[in-house]
Each structure stands twice: as structure tokens, then as C-alpha cells.
Amino acid sequence: MARITAGVATSHVPAIGAAIDLGKTKEPYWQPLFAGYDWSRQWIAEEKPDVVILVYNDHASAFDMKIIPTFAIGCAESFKPADEGWGPRPVPTVQGHPDLAWHIAQSCILDEFDMTIINEMEVDHGLTVPLSLLFGQPDAWPVKVIPLAVNVVTYPPPSGNRCWLLGEAIRRAVESFPGDLKVQVWGTGGMSHQLQGPRAGLINAEWDNRFLDMMSQDSQRLRTIPHIEYLRETGSEGIEMVMWLIMRGALGADVRQLHRHYHVPASNTAVGHLVLEPVA
Incomplete structure (x- = not known):
């Protein structure tokens, strides 16, 4: 039986990817951020x-205003790094797991989640930066990856509760897959940040750390945080944190926190990172 063995949450700031690609991870500005991932890489x-x-x-690499899927699952054999305006990142092509991806798509759709199935897609920093943070700079990624893209760019994004419920549906799907696989679910994006307007540069460390607390201590509250609270407290891009709730919902009722890291700033963004495992 396939099983979900752990969940990872991490920010996916594009400047982090640039720092890795340009060999700047040991510079004084970046070193404290990357030190928080040493435990996770081991x-x-x-x-x-x-x-x-x-x-x-996605950040307008695979999707634009012509089509905005709320939840889209990548079922292809592979996914190339996207050119986000300055050339693709120098990272390996992401290798998918079509058998499991199609199984999850079928299971979730029959579980009444309307998933968009993607058979050709390039992936941008939102997906590749987390891989770089956990795996470094290998010649090939040492894991198969199923991309699950969520609309948190254009209103209306899904609610936190809907994301949590999708995580539960993914868990049911994985556990019904006949192959013997160790599966992790990663939720990425956030934490507090705003990239434009009068509040550009907003970081709310107090709210961010309460959110990190709730990921293992008060998950029911997480499910009910309204969109307006994310906007008010964490800036226009803080809504990305609802994607963490898909990961958290997939782990079940109780979790154990294995690792936690919080750092500000990275570019003009707060960086958060958790490693959680389900408690049977």
C-alpha cells in the first residue's frame, strides 16, 4: 500500500532560487536562511x-488569465523548468509519476473534487525552489514529483477548509493506490509578504509564528481563517499559506513536528519551514 509518511511546508521565494543558482548561499545575508534547512536536507x-x-x-508560467484552474494536477511523465523572463533555472527536469497522479485525479474527482488534469506543463520557481532547498543541486532530482497547482493569484482562491478537505481526499487516494510507495506531501508559498502598493514589504512575524504553532497545535482554527484575515495580516500574497493546509489535511488529525524554521527577510518576504509526520 502507498502511504503518506511526512509533510513539508516551505516558502518558495524566487530570490532563494537565484541565491542557490549563483552560489550565494554562504553569504552573510543568505547563510542564516539556508542554515534552517540543514536539518531537513539530512x-x-x-x-x-x-x-x-x-x-x-503557478506565477503566470503555465497559466494566465485565459484559464485559471482552482486545483490542477500534473499527470505527465516530466515537467521542464519554465522561463520566467530571464531563462529557465539551471535545475533538472522534474520527473513525474503518471500512474499515481492519474489515480489521485480519478479518486479525487470521484470524491467530488473537480480537478483539472494537466498533461503538458512547465513548472516555475514555485515548484523548483522547494526542491532546491531540500535536495540542493543534483544532476537529477532523487524523487518523482506530482505537481498540484492551486489558484492563489486571482480572486476567488479556495478556502482554507476546502484545501484541508482536498488534503484528506489525497490521503484517501494515496492509501488506495496498490503500489508500495513512500509519499510525502509538500505545501509551499508564503509566509507574510506583499509585493506591491502602499504595504509593499509587509512582514507580520507575530501572525506567521501563530500560524506555524497552529499547524501542529490548533488545526481546526487553521481551517476557518477567512481570506480577509490573510489579506489584512499577511499582505496580498500571504494567501499562499492556504496551500499548506492541503499538506496538513493529508497528514490526518494528529501530527508530530520534527523541525521548524522561520527567518526574515528573504528579499522582502518572510520565510517559514516545517517538517511534520503523521501520528498513527
């Missing part, structure tokens, strides 16, 4: 997951 090297279901948002 942990995942020991865990050796077979598949990562990576929840992220």
Missing part, C-alpha cells in the same frame, strides 16, 4: 521518499 536524504506531491502556485 532528514530527507535518510527518508528517501519515492514521490512528492508538491502543492504550489
